[in-house]
Amino acid sequence: MNRRIPVIEKILNANDQLAAQNRSQLDASGIFSLNIMASPGAGKTSLIECTIRALLGELRIAVIEGDIASTIDADRAAVAGATAIQINTGGECHLDAAMVSNALKQLDLGNIDLLIVENVGNLVCPSSFRLGTHQSLLIASIPEGDDKPYKYPGMYQGVDALVINKIDLLPYVPFRMDYFRQGVEVLNPGLVTFPLSCRTGEGLEKWIEWLKLQIIMV
């Protein structure tokens, strides 16, 4: 006989549970972890390079690089001075908690203060999959356009901090900062935001200051 069984279960429950395990593991090792998300080309790897260089000698940094293919990003992070692990997702458009859990097994967690996870370049899928990191950062960039909060609300809604990269291009690109920020404010009220340029270094100091504060607070 046909019958209906109530379920009411979050579809990504299994991922969320594994993410919570990742978090406990990171907490137990006293590591602060950051999930960086952005569209391709927004400057995730560039910001990671700048961040590593600014904190080198002060903190022990590891980077988990998520990409569909290649080790280009892990190589860049290693050159900048971090321990880097590359995850090739083999076509998957996002990292999930299981991939990060596997990457954690390859790291010497007792010798890390800051773990940066660079997600796959994508403004849709990564926002649905929690990884267990302490905070998540979204990087927007001026050439992407000012309409992105309106087009990708899920991504803007779920992050803890926002970097607006490539502000050195503002004179050359039509980008209504007010319109952009209005959209952000609706989706994520009071979101801490850092306008900066990885190329010129403008604004980087504030970002590094904030990041250091987060690390101390863990």
Add this chain to the structure above:
Amino acid sequence: MHELSITQNILDIALRHAEQAGASRINRINLTIGQLSSIVDDSVQFYWDLISEGTIAEGAKLTFKRIPTELLCLDCNQKYIPGVDELVCPNCGSTHIKIVAGLEFFLESIDVI
């Protein structure tokens, strides 16, 4: 294209609940998806047909209850459905907003025999 992993999760949850209920066949999967969750129905159905093959959920129909995004202005209490390229309160222009609906993303129920 995260629909494949989403679909796998849906299947896992459905099979677990069907087994607990001692069901022999799953005929229908009822999903509740808010507009702010980026899921393409057709893709999920496509993957479903592939990955449910050989399970008691093979051939099950997926239904998607879509919940429109609804915002509440915390300054003037206006409830509204935002436009495609505008999010601020249409009544008072405030950005002091709470999302009251649109973030749903769960498996509501399954129909079984």
